[in-house]
Amino acid sequence: MTKKTASVHWEGSGKTAVGNISTETGALKDYPYGFASRFEDDRRGSNPEELLGAAHAACFTMAFSFACEKAGLKTTDVDTKASVSLSKQGEGFVIDRIALAMEATVAGISDAQFQEIAAAAKRDCPLSKALASVPEITLQATLRVDTTP
Template identity: 60%
Template sequence: MKIVRQGSAAWSGGLKDGRGAISTESGALDAYPYGFASRFEGQKGSNPEELIGAAHAACFTMALSLILGEAGLTAEKMETSAKVTLEKQDQGFAITASALTLKAKIPGASDAQFQELAAAAKANCPVSKLLKADISLEATLEG
């Protein structure tokens, strides 16, 4: 099985004075603005790093749901965030890390089992496999 999804970006202008728009095939994002100020100066708009973070968090959480089900467990609640790091290096900028933070309530799971299953999801979710960065995971079992 092969599934292809599409995201796109449009840009006009120079790096600092230019404007861009991000869209997704599904319509979840439709010409959502991004630019230098939203990426490097914290102004309103999106940026590639937060989109990668959202994608990584979503993919990891879905992968963990699958792995939990295979172990006979069902999450009552899982909340995941991913902090994506962009750093200036000798040859420009690089995304160097994605730090996953998970808080979950999973009836019947021991902490040891939870940590093992979360680590498997981190290693095997498709976005983790795509990223060539140091991917960390902080997992907290509530309950």
């Protein structure tokens, strides 16, 4: 079993408060976030939905690559984008949709097999399982043509 940690320091109250996010690896160290970077257009900080999307995209991408390898196929490159939707619900908010869009180059694979492996990776990656309460998680998987001679 592995355990990874992250921490947040938050100062203030409500919309004027600011926080800093840090991760065990140091990938984020005192990285700012707050109301403006979450609900407005302040690009100087991050937000939980962006971090969740990055984590989900990373997890899915690894799961897809490992599944291809298990099937005897080699991924040349995989690019995944996650779009996380935060919607108002009653007095609060809810993550109601995550859209994954993946493009990959995999030699010797049919589109049908590619779609099957991608769907299984989406279903089976640990972050997808953890996010099972999100009503809609979609995947658009595009197989790139391998132009390597």
